[in-house]
Amino acid sequence: MKKYCKSILFVLLMLAVFCFQPNKAMAVDEVDFGIYYQTIEEVVTINEDVPADASLWDKAKHLGKSIINWGKKTWESEITRNFTLGEGESLWYSKTDSNIAYKVKRTKVTTEEELFKAMGKSSEDELTYGQKCLLSSFRAAKSASMESRADASYRKNIKLILTDTGDYATRRNDTNPDVRTDFWPCSSGPTISMSDAKYKYSENSTPSGTEDAYTTTFHEYAHSMDRTFSLQLKPYGQDGKHYTNEVTTARMAFIEGWAEYNEMIESEVMAKEYQNATASLSVESKKKGESGEYSDLDPAEATFEQLLAAEAYNCNTLFSLSKNLNDGKAKITKAFTSTRWNLFRDLKTIVKKLIKQNPEDTEIICKTVDEMFLGKMNEKEFYQMFGKTDETKAYFEKREASKNGGETSEESTSDDKVEIESTTDVTVSTENKLTVESESENDSPFDDN
Numbered sequence: 366m367k368k369y370c371k372s373i374l375f376v377l378l379m380l381a382v383f384c385f386q387p388n389k390a391m392a393v394d395e396v397d398f399g400i401y402y403q404t405i406e407e408v409v410t411i412n413e414d415v416p417a418d419a420s421l422w423d424k425a426k427h428l429g430k431s432i433i434n435w436g437k438k439t440w441e442s443e444i445t446r447n448f449t450l451g452e453g454e455s456l457w458y459s460k461t462d463s464n465i466a467y468k469v470k471r472t473k474v475t476t477e478e479e480l481f482k483a484m485g486k487s488s489e490d491e492l493t494y495g496q497k498c499l500l501s502s503f504r505a506a507k508s509a510s511m512e513s514r515a516d517a518s519y520r521k522n523i524k525l526i527l528t529d530t531g532d533y534a535t536r537r538n539d540t541n542p543d544v545r546t547d548f549w550p551c552s553s554g555p556t557i558s559m560s561d562a563k564y565k566y567s568e569n570s571t572p573s574g575t576e577d578a579y580t581t582t583f584h585e586y587a588h589s590m591d592r593t594f595s596l597q598l599k600p601y602g603q604d605g606k607h608y609t610n611e612v613t614t615a616r617m618a619f620i621e622g623w624a625e626y627n628e629m630i631e632s633e634v635m636a637k638e639y640q641n642a643t644a645s646l647s648v649e650s651k652k653k654g655e656s657g658e659y660s661d662l663d664p665a666e667a668t669f670e671q672l673l674a675a676e677a678y679n680c681n682t683l684f685s686l687s688k689n690l691n692d693g694k695a696k697i698t699k700a701f702t703s704t705r706w707n708l709f710r711d712l713k714t715i716v717k718k719l720i721k722q723n724p725e726d727t728e729i730i731c732k733t734v735d736e737m738f739l740g741k742m743n744e745k746e747f748y749q750m751f752g753k754t755d756e757t758k759a760y761f762e763k764r765e766a767s768k769n770g771g772e773t774s775e776e777s778t779s780d781d782k783v784e785i786e787s788t789t790d791v792t793v794s795t796e797n798k799l800t801v802e803s804e805s806e807n808d809s810p811f812d813d814n
């Protein structure tokens with residue numbers, strides 16, 4: 366019984382720690398990045414495969430080593446990287462090969478000059494293209510635009526690891542060791558990990574490696590700002606990979622869509638990339654043995670639920686709202702931060718809150734979102750998205766009347782159609798491809814807060 370009580374106390378304590386909610390007064394003044402430049406010194410073999418006919422003793426030794434390595438790996442990735450990251454040599458355990466770890470060397474850098482010095486260079490001109498991509502990520506972290514996100518962040522300290530993979534990374538990720546995957550950009554919350562591996566071969570691509578690294582830093586930071594719970598069981602389907610136009614789930618699509626929206630407002634090139642991704646959807650097979658097998662889905666044939674489960678439709682909804690609403694970016698940020706403790710939220714949570722906080726914008730919000738989802742919402746889905754207020758009910762009636770050729774409502778005339786006054790031109794063509802023409806956007810969504 367005593368043990369039982371202790372367990373309950375422990376759970377309550379953990380819940381109290383977890384649920385401790387910083388209020389607005391605790392908003393962070395500035396994004397305090399601890400930035401580390403990291404090089405791969407050596408690939409270390411930490412365990413050997415044993416042949417099938419090995420002795421029981423050898424198999425037992427291998428198993429014992431695997432268990433110890435798993436413990437060390439978990440400690441390194443969950444504790445060291447997030448809470449006790451320091452300078453000097455350390456082991457970075459491979460995600461893709463349990464027999465391998467990377468001996469890495471980390472140096473803390475606070476200025477570009479310190480970064481160049483850590484890279485063994487004296488100026489930007491001397492950097493390899495991969496190092497220029499890391500410099501780009503460094504600059505994103507130090508930018509005024511990043512700084513302006515501080516008010517919307519509840520994390521005071523973020524660590525950014527910039528891994529220079531040198532000659533270890535290759536263009537493809539099907540090699541062993543798979544350096545690209547082992548150092549793939551990600552955010553654990555407190556720590557963002559970036560490396561040159563994904564970008565160093567993209568000098569002449571669109572987006573270029575440096576631009577991609579810059580906007581991805583915002584993408585990962587947006588994840589660090591977000592408390593929404595990821596699905597734990599195969600969040601991205603069987604192959605564990607996710608694509609902007611893939612149909613996954615509403616919640617995962619919102620998590621990624623929020624991060625991609627943060628890229629879109631930083632880069633016109635990325636905005637176009639994500640807009641293009643709405644043209645055709647991709648669905649991964651759920652059948653056993655068909656991991657990574659995708660089929661195309663025409664958005665015109667998709668259900669509303671399927672569109673809602675696509676990242677591209679999430680980020681573009683937020684982006685269009687940010688353009689169509691006066692002070693749109695600040696309003697979206699407010700809706701995002703004020704629903705932070707809805708851990709299971711998705712796009713509907715944000716849109717509903719947006720209407721609640723800005724009832725005068727109801728028509729613009731409804732029209733923007735409804736167009737994005739190709740008018741596919743039925744009545745139930747419509748109210749799940751927008752909530753039931755006098756304004757949303759009025760919009761719904763007008764929408765239904767308009768669908769019926771204006772015959773069911775006296776008020777429904779062509780003059781009643783909602784017009785969006787905006788510099789952005791949002792249209793849905795007959796092919797249901799979304800075209801958004803927007804002006805270059807250099808300001809920050811958080812400046813208006």
Ligand SMILES: [Zn+2]
Nearest residue numbers: 584588621624
């Ligand atoms: Zn992401």
